[in-house]
Amino acid sequence: MENLKFEEMGLSSQILKAVTDMGFEEATPIQTQAIPFILKGKDIIGQSQTGTGKTASFGIPCLEMIDPDSRKLQAVILCPTRELAIQVSEEFRKLLKFTENIRVLPIYGGQPIDRQIMSLKKGVQVIIGTPGRVMDHMKRRTLKMETVKMVVLDEADEMLDMGFREDIETILKKIPDDRQTIMFSATMPKEILELSNNYLKDPEFVKISRKELTVPLIEQIYFEVKEKMKLEALTRLIDMHNPRLSLVFCNTKKRVDEITLLLQGRGYFAEAIHGDLKQAQRDKVMSKFRNGTIEILVATDVAARGIDVDDIDIVFNYDLPQDEEYYVHRIGRTGRAGRTGKAFTFCVGREVNRLKDIMKYTNSTITKQKLPSLSDVEQSKADLFLKNVQDIIEEGKLTKYLKMIDSLADEYYIADIAAALLKIVLGDAEKKEEAVVTDEYSPDDEFIEMNRGKFVTVHINAGKKKGIRAKDIVGAFSGESGIPGSMIGEIDIFDTYILADIPAEYLKDLFKGMKDKRIKGTKIKLKIADEEK
């Protein structure tokens, strides 16, 4: 089944505009199947893995169903945890960007209940909450279920695992029978089916099955990165591997445009391709890509379907794809016609779990690698350059240049001349390295020079609450950066941060040594305390 376009779903113009604004190019498989049923008012059970877009699958039809003229509660979304409740309500807010008069409120434990009661009194049509807190409000009669037309159990399997079954049943019993009931889950244990037998009416079962997928022989590698390091990671890998043609995949059109601009800003020959481009523009981009005027094509999954280029060296999954099938399609763009190809995937935080699913279903191994450091990149550039030099020497035809060198050769060693030339040519890379190192994590030379002989106060991003004590700081600092424990000055421990006095001379080693390190399990970030940031 082809994925639907959101335009084909008969959505209101406000929601459609929001979906476009969110950069969604087409519905994901679960959305394609679930949204039409929910819009028709049917009960459904939807099953698909994490990250496949289940929130919008119920969010879009739920918001379409709300009557904005009534201030009464109309939909209840139950989520297993407070984090998920917040996430879902953020997605709802985005969907409501162009809609007026629909109010959505997340309610979960840990937030003062009085505040929630005040917000509820203002009239909220949709609540997104954890079962426990929703029950609390029901008991207090601050939530009245009589007017509710739709209930969604999001991540139902997880809610059951967390022991919410009884609460869920109590809530469902309090909601009028003529409601629409929707259940989404990544897995379908027996208990879920029992729930659905008891509380859903003639439900439609929508399952995105995980097909057996095979991937061609491609070197598959992933890198664990932070979201804000992705661009740096991408450019390092491109610089390191020097691909002639590469394809960078993002999940939305918006991202594609953003990344393309950023790459262009850094001097790469990159262009975007996505569904908003007219056919003529697309053809133009593609022909530039084929003849090598563009080296990097940034694309959405949809747009990439039309791409027919054989010799792509590297496919980057800048965003982890929403579906295993997408992954296979994406990486299948390289390694064609017997060539060797590489697929590099960026993975943020818990996305690693989805990557494991991809490995399982494609029956292939994606190997973790560390991102090349700036000096690796420089080394590889230098190697490439020297290889080039060798080739040119072998080729000969250097008379003209030998004559130019002659005039210098009287005065200087040939090796020095060669080194100076190399410095001119590769100098750019060195400057770039310094710049990045300073603004990323290290106080610059000027700052250190200014404070030479003095102590500088360093701010550490965690403190007493994380169980960190002075001796942990001394241990970590001396262990990771070689600064002698006796050289560390006063250490002041506060609840959420720590200030430590460090001789300026040791700052560079300290910042370098502590980068990405943990103390008592907490990832440590250092900054100069009185520096305004």
Ligand code: ADP
């Ligand atoms: P799930 O609930 O299945 O784990 P989410 O609903 O949290 O997945 O969606 C995962 C991510 O995918 C979110 O960032 C969401 O904004 C994005 N997303 C959802 N639908 C689409 C779509 N049609 N196109 C692109 N991105 C989408």
Ligand code: MG
């Ligand atoms: Mg979800």
